[in-house]
Amino acid sequence: MTSMTETPGRRTLSEILSQPRSWRECLNALDRQIPAVREKFQSSAEALFVGCGSSFYVAQAAESCWTHLTGQKARAAPASELLLYPELLAPKPNACRPVLISRSGATSEILKAAEWLEVERNIRTLAISCSTRPPLGQIASQSLTLTPADEQSMVMTRSFTSMLLGLELLAASVAENHAYRDSLQRLADQTEPLVEGIRAGVESFVAAHEFEDYVFLGQGPFFGIASEAMLKVKEMSCSYSQCFHTLEFRHGPKAIVSPKVLVTFFLSETGAEAEREVLEEVKGLGGVTMVVANRPERAVRRSADHLVALDLDVPEFARPAAAVIAAQLLGFYTGLKKGYDPDRPPNLSRVVVLNNSRPVGNLKEKS
Amino acid sequence: MTSMTETPGRRTLSEILSQPRSWRECLNALDRQIPAVREKFQSSAEALFVGCGSSFYVAQAAESCWTHLTGQKARAAPASELLLYPELLAPKPNACRPVLISRSGATSEILKAAEWLEVERNIRTLAISCSTRPPLGQIASQSLTLTPADEQSMVMTRSFTSMLLGLELLAASVAENHAYRDSLQRLADQTEPLVEGIRAGVESFVAAHEFEDYVFLGQGPFFGIASEAMLKVKEMSCSYSQCFHTLEFRHGPKAIVSPKVLVTFFLSETGAEAEREVLEEVKGLGGVTMVVANRPERAVRRSADHLVALDLDVPEFARPAAAVIAAQLLGFYTGLKKGYDPDRPPNLSRVVVLNNSRPVGNLKEKS
Numbered sequence: 001m002t003s004m005t006e007t008p009g010r011r012t013l014s015e016i017l018s019q020p021r022s023w024r025e026c027l028n029a030l031d032r033q034i035p036a037v038r039e040k041f042q043s044s045a046e047a048l049f050v051g052c053g054s055s056f057y058v059a060q061a062a063e064s065c066w067t068h069l070t071g072q073k074a075r076a077a078p079a080s081e082l083l084l085y086p087e088l089l090a091p092k093p094n095a096c097r098p099v100l101i102s103r104s105g106a107t108s109e110i111l112k113a114a115e116w117l118e119v120e121r122n123i124r125t126l127a128i129s130c131s132t133r134p135p136l137g138q139i140a141s142q143s144l145t146l147t148p149a150d151e152q153s154m155v156m157t158r159s160f161t162s163m164l165l166g167l168e169l170l171a172a173s174v175a176e177n178h179a180y181r182d183s184l185q186r187l188a189d190q191t192e193p194l195v196e197g198i199r200a201g202v203e204s205f206v207a208a209h210e211f212e213d214y215v216f217l218g219q220g221p222f223f224g225i226a227s228e229a230m231l232k233v234k235e236m237s238c239s240y241s242q243c244f245h246t247l248e249f250r251h252g253p254k255a256i257v258s259p260k261v262l263v264t265f266f267l268s269e270t271g272a273e274a275e276r277e278v279l280e281e282v283k284g285l286g287g288v289t290m291v292v293a294n295r296p297e298r299a300v301r302r303s304a305d306h307l308v309a310l311d312l313d314v315p316e317f318a319r320p321a322a323a324v325i326a327a328q329l330l331g332f333y334t335g336l337k338k339g340y341d342p343d344r345p346p347n348l349s350r351v352v353v354l355n356n357s358r359p360v361g362n363l364k365e366k367s
Numbered sequence: 368m369t370s371m372t373e374t375p376g377r378r379t380l381s382e383i384l385s386q387p388r389s390w391r392e393c394l395n396a397l398d399r400q401i402p403a404v405r406e407k408f409q410s411s412a413e414a415l416f417v418g419c420g421s422s423f424y425v426a427q428a429a430e431s432c433w434t435h436l437t438g439q440k441a442r443a444a445p446a447s448e449l450l451l452y453p454e455l456l457a458p459k460p461n462a463c464r465p466v467l468i469s470r471s472g473a474t475s476e477i478l479k480a481a482e483w484l485e486v487e488r489n490i491r492t493l494a495i496s497c498s499t500r501p502p503l504g505q506i507a508s509q510s511l512t513l514t515p516a517d518e519q520s521m522v523m524t525r526s527f528t529s530m531l532l533g534l535e536l537l538a539a540s541v542a543e544n545h546a547y548r549d550s551l552q553r554l555a556d557q558t559e560p561l562v563e564g565i566r567a568g569v570e571s572f573v574a575a576h577e578f579e580d581y582v583f584l585g586q587g588p589f590f591g592i593a594s595e596a597m598l599k600v601k602e603m604s605c606s607y608s609q610c611f612h613t614l615e616f617r618h619g620p621k622a623i624v625s626p627k628v629l630v631t632f633f634l635s636e637t638g639a640e641a642e643r644e645v646l647e648e649v650k651g652l653g654g655v656t657m658v659v660a661n662r663p664e665r666a667v668r669r670s671a672d673h674l675v676a677l678d679l680d681v682p683e684f685a686r687p688a689a690a691v692i693a694a695q696l697l698g699f700y701t702g703l704k705k706g707y708d709p710d711r712p713p714n715l716s717r718v719v720v721l722n723n724s725r726p727v728g729n730l731k732e733k734s
Contacts, residue, residue, distance in 0.1 A: 053618025067455050075442075080614030084638035085587035088434050109614065155619075213607045220452040231619045238622050240580045240607040247447030247476065251420025252522075252602045255712055271451035345622055 009332060009342035012153040012236070016328045017199065020192035022158040023165050023321070025148035027184055030166055034173050037126055037142045041097055041174045047074040048091060050082055051101035052109050054156040054228055055163070058101050061224030061320050062167040068221070068317050069171035069180065076224075079109035086116065091123055098125045099167065103150070103159040105134020114139040128166055130159045144170070153343045155235045157328050160228055161321040168318065183314040190312050191322045198308055198326050205306040206333035209288065211262040214241035216327065217249055218266035219275065225266050225320045229327030236331035236342040246275045249282075257285040264330070266323050267293040267300065269316055279303045290330070292323045376699060376709035379520040379603070383695045384566065387559035389525040390532050390688070392515035394551055397533055401540050404493055404509045408464055408541045414441040415458060417449055418468035419476050421523040421595055422530070425468050428591030428687050429534040435588070435684050436538035436547065443591075446476035453483065458490055465492045466534065470517070470526040472501020481506040495533055497526045511537070520710045522602045524695050527595055528688040535685065550681040557679050558689045565675055565693050572673040573700035576655065578629040581608035583694065584616055585633035586642065592633050592687045596694030603698035603709040613642045616649075624654040631697070633690050634660040634667065636683055646670045657697070659690045 047066050049059035059076035066074040098117050102110040117123045127140035130150040137143045149162030172180035214233045218226035230243040263282050267275050283303045291304035308326040335342040414433050416426035426443035433441040465484050469477040484490045494507035497517040504510045516529030539547035581600045585593035597610040630649050634642050650670045658671035675693045702709040
C-alpha cells in the first residue's frame with residue numbers, strides 16, 4: 001500500500017503537528033471574511049450546526065462554545081437526521097441559522113442538506129469548509145473558507161480544530177467579545193511550543209502499552225472533543241473506541257473497565273471535582289487512564305497513567321482544540337503500531353459520496 | 368455470586384419477556400395520571416428530557432417522539448450536562464418544561480438537577496419514575512409513576528420501554544391525538560405473541576456466533592434505541608459496544624467492520640432506502656448483520672444474517688419500544704454465554720449515588 005519512498009503516515013503526522021500554525025493562518029483569513037456574515041447571526045434565532053463524521057463533532061463542540069459566547073440557543077445534528085427526519089429539527093425561516101460544516105464542501109449529505117434548506121425551506125445557510133471553490137459554496141448563501149487548514153491525508157486533523165476555532169471566532173464576533181479573538185491567537189502561540197512534547201509523550205506511552213478498547217470522556221465543550229477522539233482512534237488504528245459524557249460513564253458503561261481498556265479523560269475546570277471522582281473510580285476498577293487537563297491538581301496527577309498538562313492561559317472554552325491533539329497522536333501511533341498507514345486507513349475514502357442519487361427521505365432531488 | 372437455587376438471569380429474562388403486559392398496565396395507570404399534567408405542556412415551551420444512563424436514552428427517543436407528535440421543540444440531555452454546564456442548556460422559566468426521568472427516582476444527579484431547576488431557577492418540573500414514593504417525587508412539582516414497570520434486576524429493560532411509552536402517551540395527549548393512544552394499546556397486544564419467537568431466534572443466533580465488538584445503528588426515534596441497545600449489551604455481557612446514527616457509520620466508524628463485529632440495524636421506513644445502502648455496504652465489507660425492521664423488503668432480508676421482522680400495525684414512532692427487545696435479549700444471551708449473571712452485572716449498582724455530597728458545578732447543595 002505504501003510506496004517505497006514514503007514513510008507511513010508522513011502527511012498525517014505533519015498535518016497534526018502543523019495545527020497551531022494553521023490556526024494562526026485561519027484566524028487571519030477569517031478576519032477578512034467574518035464581517036460579511038456576522039450580521040446574519042445577531043438575531044435570537046437558534047444556530048443549527050450540521051456535519052457528517054468529524055464535521056458533526058465540530059458541530060457538537062461548536063454548539064457548546066456558541067451558547068457560551070453568545071447566550072443564544074444552538075443545536076448540533078448529523079446531516080443525515082436533517083435529511084431523513086427534517087420535521088424533528090423543525091427548521092423554520094427566521095427561527096434557525098444553519099451552519100453547514102464540511103472540509104471538502106463536497107460530501108453528498110451536506111450538499112443535499114444545504115439544497116433542502118435553501119431551496120425547499122427558503123432558509124439561508126452559512127457554509128464553512130477548507131477547500132477553495134467547494135460545490136457547497138454554490139448552494140449556501142454565505143461561506144467561510146479556511147484554505148490554510150486543508151489536508152492531503154484522509155483523516156481530518158487540522159481541519160477539525162481549525163473549523164472549530166473559526167466558529168468560535170464567529171461566535172465571539174457576534175457577541176462582540178473582542179478579547180476572545182486575542183485568546184484564540186494566544187492559544188495558537190502557546191500551543192505551538194507544546195506540540196513536540198505531547199507527540200513524544202504519546203509515542204512512548206503507545207509503545208509501552210497494549211489496549212483492546214479505547215474510551216474517551218468529556219463534558220460541555222469537551223464532549224465533542226471526546227467524540228472526535230473516538231473517531232480518530234477508530235479511523236487511524238481500526239480499534240474499538242467509544243465516547244461518553246464523563247459522568248454518564250458511571251451509569252452502565254463502566255462495566256467494561258479492565259487493564260486492557262484505556263480510558264481518556266478530557267477534564268474541564270468547571271466540572272473538575274465531579275469528573276475527578278469518575279477518574280478515581282476508573283482507577284479503582286483497574287482501568288488504565290490518560291488525562292488531558294489544563295492545570296491538573298495533585299489528585300488528578302496521581303490517577304493518570306499518562307498525563308497531558310496544557311497549562312494554557314486562555315478561557316476554558318478556547319482550549320478544546322488544543323486538547324484533541326493528544327488523541328490524534330494516540331490514534332496515529334496506535335495505527336502505526338498495528339501496521340496500518342494512517343495516511344490511508346482501510347475501508348475509508350476522503351469524501352463520502354452516496355452511490356445512490358435518488359431522493360433521500362423527504363428530500364427532493366435538484367433537477 | 369449466584370445462589371444454588373437460582374438460575375442466572377432469571378429475573379432479567381422474566382422482566383424482558385413481560386414487557387407487553389407491563390406496557391398495558393402502565394397505559395392504564397397513566398390514563399388516570401396524565402390529565403393532571405398535560406396542561407403544563409400545552410404551551411410552546413421546549414420540552415427538556417433529562418436522565419442518566421438508560422434514562423438518558425429514554426430521553427433521546429422521547430425527544431424525537433415528542434416533536435413528531437406535538438410539533439414542539441424538544442431536547443434530550445444527560446443530567447450531568449445540566450449540573451456541570453447549566454448555562455449551555457439555558458433553561459428559562461416559561462420557556463422550558465423539564466421532564467426528569469429515573470427508574471428509581473433516587474439517582475443523585477437527577478435529584479440535584481431537579482433541585483437546581485425547582486429551587487434555584489424556579490422552573491416547574493415533571494418527574495417520571497417506576498418507584499412508589501421516590502425521593503424525586505418530593506422535589507418535582509408533578510409526577511408520573513409507572514409502578515407496574517419497576518424491576519428487581521439491576522439493568523433497566525421494561526422500565527426503559529414503559530417510561531418511553533408513557534412519554535409518548537403524554538405527547539399524544541398534549542397533541543390531542545386520541546388515535547395514538549389506541550396504537551400504543553395495539554402495540555402491546557401485537558407485540559405480546561412475538562416475544563417468544565424473538566427470544567428463541569436471538570438465543571440460537573448468539574449460540575452460533577462469536578463476536579468481539581457490537582455496533583448499533585438507528586436514525587430519528589431509533590437513535591435512542593440504538594443507544595440503549597449499546598448499553599444493554601455492554602452492561603449484561605461486558606462487551607465492547609457502540610452506537611451511531613445509521614448514515615454516520617459511513618463517515619469513519621465503518622473502519623472497524625470485520626467478521627468479528629456484529630452490526631445491528633434498527634431500520635426505519637422513513638429512511639429505508641438510505642439505510643439499506645449502509646446495510647449493503649457493511650455486508651460488502653465483510654460484516655455480520657442483525658436487522659430489526661417492521662416489514663423488511665427482499666433486499667433487506669438478503670443482507671441480514673439475523674432478521675427480526677416485527678410486522679406491527681402501528682405508526683413508526685410507536686415501534687421503537689418493540690424494536691429494543693431483540694437487543695435486550697442479545698445482551699442477555701451474550702452475557703450468559705460469557706459466564707456472567709445478567710441479574711448481577713460486574714462493576715454496576717442498581718442506583719448510582721455519588722459518594723461526594725459537595726456541590727457539583729454551579730449547583731448549590733440543599734441545606
